[in-house]
Structure formats: C-alpha cells, structure tokens
Amino acid sequence: MRRDQLEALRAWFGRYVKSFYSRQNASQAGIKLKEDHTRRVCGNIVRTGRSLNLAEGDLLLAEAVALFHDIGRFRQYAVYGTFSDRRSENHALLGVRELDRHGVLSGLAEEERSLIVTAVRCHNMLCLPPGMEGRPLLFARLIRDADKLDILEVFTGHYGRPNPDLKLVLESGPPDTPGYSPVLVENLLRQKSCSYGEMKNSNDRKLLLLSWIYDINFPFTLSEIAGKGYVEKIIGSLPDTDDIREAGRRLRAYMARRLEPFPSKILSRAP
Numbered sequence: 064m065r066r067d068q069l070e071a072l073r074a075w076f077g078r079y080v081k082s083f084y085s086r087q088n089a090s091q092a093g094i095k096l097k098e099d100h101t102r103r104v105c106g107n108i109v110r111t112g113r114s115l116n117l118a119e120g121d122l123l124l125a126e127a128v129a130l131f132h133d134i135g136r137f138r139q140y141a142v143y144g145t146f147s148d149r150r151s152e153n154h155a156l157l158g159v160r161e162l163d164r165h166g167v168l169s170g171l172a173e174e175e176r177s178l179i180v181t182a183v184r185c186h187n188m189l190c191l192p193p194g195m196e197g198r199p200l201l202f203a204r205l206i207r208d209a210d211k212l213d214i215l216e217v218f219t220g221h222y223g224r225p226n227p228d229l230k231l232v233l234e235s236g237p238p239d240t241p242g243y244s245p246v247l248v249e250n251l252l253r254q255k256s257c258s259y260g261e262m263k264n265s266n267d268r269k270l271l272l273l274s275w276i277y278d279i280n281f282p283f284t285l286s287e288i289a290g291k292g293y294v295e296k297i298i299g300s301l302p303d304t305d306d307i308r309e310a311g312r313r314l315r316a317y318m319a320r321r322l323e324p325f326p327s328k329i330l331s332r333a334p
C-alpha cells in the first residue's frame with residue numbers, strides 16, 4: 064500500500080464517522096469511544112509491525128486494517144444503541160458489509176482488499192479459523208493483538224478512575240455483582256480463552272480480559288502488557304481468593320517465560 068492510498072482511506076473514515084456524530088451526550092460518547100479506540104489501535108498496530116521489521120508498505124496496510132477493524136461499531140451503535148454483539152449482531156461482519164456497501168476498498172489491489180477484509184472479519188473471533196497461514200494470518204494476528212492491547216488499556220483505566228462519559232458504555236455489560244463464575248477461573252488456570260457467553264458479572268469480564276493474555280501473538284504486545292501492569296491492575300480489582308492469586312501467578316510466569324528470550328530493545332523498537 065502507498066501512503067496516499069492510506070491517506071484517502073483515513074479521509075473516508077473521518078467523513079463516515081462524522082456522519083454518526085450525535086448531539087446527545089450518551090450517543091456521542093459511544094461514537095467517540097470507538098473513534099478514539101481506532102486511533103490508538105492504529106498506533107499499536109504500527110508499533111507492533113515495526114517490532115517485526117515489516118516493510119513500509121505492509122505497515123501502511125496494517126494501519127488500514129486497524130482503521131477499519133471496528134468500522135461496524137458505528138452503525139451497530141446507531142441502529143441498536145449497544146456495543147453488545149449478543150444483543151445486536153456481530154460487528155465484524157457488519158463492518159465488512161459496510162466496507163463493501165460503500166466500495167471503500169475498490170481502489171486497492173486484490174490481495175490488499177482480501178487481507179483487510181479477512182483481518183476485519185476475524186478480529187473478534189474467539190480463535191482464528193484453523194488452516195489460516197501466511198499473510199492473512201499475519202495481519203489477523205496483528206489486529207487481534209493491537210485491539211486487545213487497547214481494550215486492556217480502556218478497561219483498566221476505567222477501574223482506576225471511572226470516566227462518567229464512558230460509564231454508561233463500559234458498564235452496560237454484565238452486572239456488578241459479587242463473586243465470579245468458577246468456569247471462568249478454571250479456564251484461566253488452564254490457559255484457555257473464555258467466551259463472552261460465559262460471563263455472568265463484571266468480575267467474569269475481568270477474568271475474560273485476563274484470559275486474552277494467553278492468546279497474544281507477539282512479544283511486543285506482551286511486553287507492553289507487562290510494562291503497563293494490566294495483570295496487576297485487574298487482579299487487584301478482583302476478589303482476593305486462592306484461585307485468583309494462583310491465576311495471577313501463572314499469568315506472570317507465562318509472560319516472563321515468553322519474554323525472556325527478547326532483549327528489551329527489540330520489543331521497544333523506536334519509530
């Protein structure tokens with residue numbers, strides 16, 4: 064991809080998102096949340112790509128993937144008033160339909176179009192489909208890592224200092240009741256990802272966020288997660304039980320094991 068092509072896609076994204084702006088504070092907060100999330104995920108994906116020494120054209124393509132990964136969120140929020148896929152529809156598939164309906168990718172080479180669509184479609188799957196390989200797998204992994212990294216930032220930031228504008232959006236999920244579901248903590252102890260269907264309350268959502276760490280693809284992302292202390296922040300906001308402490312211990316040991324072979328200068332490659 065060329066820089067001028069990415070600039071044109073960015074300009075389209077800006078116009079598209081503005082068409083969903085609302086004078087109502089609650090609606091605007093939701094749209095802004097996803098617009099800001101997209102901007103940060105674009106930064107995350109480029110930094111991850113640099114850590115892998117991707118060529119300039121692939122860094123631009125990766126940024127286009129990040130730009131569009133949540134494009135379905137805007138129509139989802141406008142139509143259904145929620146970011147819950149279970150209460151509306153799968154926002155990744157909705158996004159692919161929006162890209163197609165507006166012919167956004169029509170000026171790109173066939174391979175680039177296909178890589179963007181595949182990565183957008185797969186970005187929120189519990190696991191990637193078996194048999195994916197090569198460049199489709201690379202770009203799908205990149206967006207999954209970059210997306211998770213920002214979601215961890217948004218949620219852990221919210222635990223520390225709740226943002227009243229985002230309260231409605233971020234707390235519209237499962238209820239804030241005491242305790243947690245044993246199945247979620249068992250999954251975590253077995254290093255398995257949890258699915259949204261298993262969440263019963265807000266502590267379960269925290270366990271789900273922690274389980275993502277076992278699905279992180281690149282050392283750069285893990286080093287960011289370690290450096291920002293997300294595991295400590297989430298564990299610290301959960302009930303202090305033997306299970307949770309053990310889950311935290313295993314997560315920290317897993318991250319240390321995966322990061323050990325990488326010198327920090329590779330992980331924090333400068334722009």
Ligand SMILES: [Fe+2]
Pocket residue numbers: 132133154186187
């Ligand atoms: Fe998403």
